[in-house]
Amino acid sequence: MIIKDLPKSRPISFDQVLDKVSEIVEKVKREGDKALIEFTEKFDGIKLDNIKVTREEIHAAASLLSEDIKKAIDVVSEQIKEFHTSIKPPQIGGGKSGVDFGIIWTPLEKVGIYVPGGKKLYPSTLLMAGIPAIVAGVEEIYAATPTKGKIDPAIAYIAEKLNVKEIYKIGGAQAIAALAYGTESVKKVDKIVGPGNVYVQAAKYIVSKDVGIDGIEGPTELVIVADDSADSEQIYLDLLAQGEHGNSTLLVLISTSDRILREVEEKASSSDLTFYLVKARDLEEAITYANSIAPEHLSLQVSSPREALKMVRNAGAVTLGRTPPAIIDYSAGPDHILPTNSWAKFKGGLTVYDFLKPISFAQATNPDKELINAAITLARYEGFEIHSKSIGERYV
Numbered sequence: 001m002i003i004k005d006l007p008k009s010r011p012i013s014f015d016q017v018l019d020k021v022s023e024i025v026e027k028v029k030r031e032g033d034k035a036l037i038e039f040t041e042k043f044d045g046i047k048l049d050n051i052k053v054t055r056e057e058i059h060a061a062a063s064l065l066s067e068d069i070k071k072a073i074d075v076v077s078e079q080i081k082e083f084h085t086s087i088k089p090p091q092i093g094g095g096k097s098g099v100d101f102g103i104i105w106t107p108l109e110k111v112g113i114y115v116p117g118g119k120k121l122y123p124s125t126l127l128m129a130g131i132p133a134i135v136a137g138v139e140e141i142y143a144a145t146p147t148k149g150k151i152d153p154a155i156a157y158i159a160e161k162l163n164v165k166e167i168y169k170i171g172g173a174q175a176i177a178a179l180a181y182g183t184e185s186v187k188k189v190d191k192i193v194g195p196g197n198v199y200v201q202a203a204k205y206i207v208s209k210d211v212g213i214d215g216i217e218g219p220t221e222l223v224i225v226a227d228d229s230a231d232s233e234q235i236y237l238d239l240l241a242q243g244e245h246g247n248s249t250l251l252v253l254i255s256t257s258d259r260i261l262r263e264v265e266e267k268a269s270s271s272d273l274t275f276y277l278v279k280a281r282d283l284e285e286a287i288t289y290a291n292s293i294a295p296e297h298l299s300l301q302v303s304s305p306r307e308a309l310k311m312v313r314n315a316g317a318v319t320l321g322r323t324p325p326a327i328i329d330y331s332a333g334p335d336h337i338l339p340t341n342s343w344a345k346f347k348g349g350l351t352v353y354d355f356l357k358p359i360s361f362a363q364a365t366n367p368d369k370e371l372i373n374a375a376i377t378l379a380r381y382e383g384f385e386i387h388s389k390s391i392g393e394r395y396v
């Protein structure tokens with residue numbers, strides 16, 4: 001289908017399934033493994049004997065992986081590691097008025113990674129979440145992924161490579177609930193990260209009152225902004241590529257060029273996917289439209305992409321010029337775990353920061369008198385007499 005207007009909403013959103021998913025989460029919380037086995041049979045058609053994949057199973061699966069896939073994983077891993085290492089924050093601090101202060105960036109203890117696996121395989125997602133966790137210094141990494149009964153060889157190889165502590169053969173909302181609350185087989189973690197369909201994202205949203213989450217990441221979204229210098233064949237290929245994630249993907253082209261819109265429309269008319277093809281007066285209007293959508297992937301296929309980038313306010317990740325958005329999905333370095341549902345208005349993609357807590361510290365050995373008096377005055381104003389006394393006793 002072709003719609004010549006801006007999208008009014010996402011094709012499907014996690015908030016449409018919150019009630020159903022709440023029931024799944026509550027049942028897993030109450031019944032643990034029993035509920036996981038029931039839901040896996042119901043939603044994935046798999047009768048599980050064991051939820052946790054054994055070390056032997058992981059090793060046997062990993063050994064089935066061909067050398068060229070191992071090599072690709074190793075190459076991509078180095079690139080992702082370099083990206084997250086290059087942005088890892090230093091231990092920082094300073095001082096003012098006789099007080100030393102700073103931040104200790106502290107890694108999270110236990111992290112759960114959701115690796116999607118309903119319609120397609122996503123071993124790349126285990127890299128995209130596991131590598132920044134390791135760069136941050138997380139020691140215990142757990143992963144959950146739906147299987148067709150057996151663990152995928154590439155996921156097994158990556159799990160060994162990244163020293164993932166345990167993998168569970170479960171997917172959907174039930175997997176998120178299990179990681180959030182723990183069951184007989186599944187470890188309760190401090191934060192859950194990873195993309196997935198609306199059931200997965202609804203569950204992350206629900207459990208976020210009890211456990212950390214990285215955001216809402218799925219279904220996939222791509223907005224392309226193109227001017228007349230762009231190539232309609234490449235644009236169409238980029239739209240189709242993200243369309244491979246399924247028909248819940250949001251696919252938008254905003255162009256200042258009638259030729260580009262016409263050519264893409266001709267190609268898209270035979271597809272089953274839904275495409276939004278929108279005309280913009282000029283580049284500024286095109287990027288204003290894109291900012292209002294706040295898409296996960298934004299592609300700037302324009303003659304001066306660096307200039308256009310300066311106008312971008314809301315996007316998960318931006319690819320410039322003819323750089324294909326799909327390269328972010330695999331090997332550019334930046335993460336492919338990216339905010340959807342307009343969450344790009346207030347957060348970015350997954351980084352090493354998602355696995356670090358800034359614990360601040362202060363040491364007031366010889367603070368300025370003015371600073372102490374200010375504290376005492378404010379504490380009294382707020383009616384906290386003992387606060388004021390505890391400060392005054394030390395320094396006055």
Ligand SMILES: NC(=O)c1ccc[n+]([C@@H]2O[C@H](COP(=O)([O-])OP(=O)(O)OC[C@H]3O[C@@H](n4cnc5c(N)ncnc54)[C@H](O)[C@@H]3O)[C@@H](O)[C@H]2O)c1
Binds near residue numbers: 197249296338
């Ligand atoms: N934004 C990002 O960072 C990003 C990255 C990669 C993938 N994605 C998105 O992740 C998604 C992956 O989706 P997927 O479905 O292939 O895999 P998935 O692993 O997210 O979901 C599969 C699970 O959904 C559950 N499920 C399916 N139908 C259900 C139903 N009717 N009721 C309750 N539970 C049900 C099942 O338990 C199944 O195991 C895609 O939408 C893709 O676009 C997003």
Ligand SMILES: N[C@H](CO)Cc1c[nH]c[nH+]1
Binds near residue numbers: 124219242329
């Ligand atoms: N495009 C997805 C993010 O929306 C990431 C991905 C993984 N594998 C293929 N693509």
Ligand SMILES: [Zn+2]
Binds near residue numbers: 241242245329
């Ligand atoms: Zn993709």
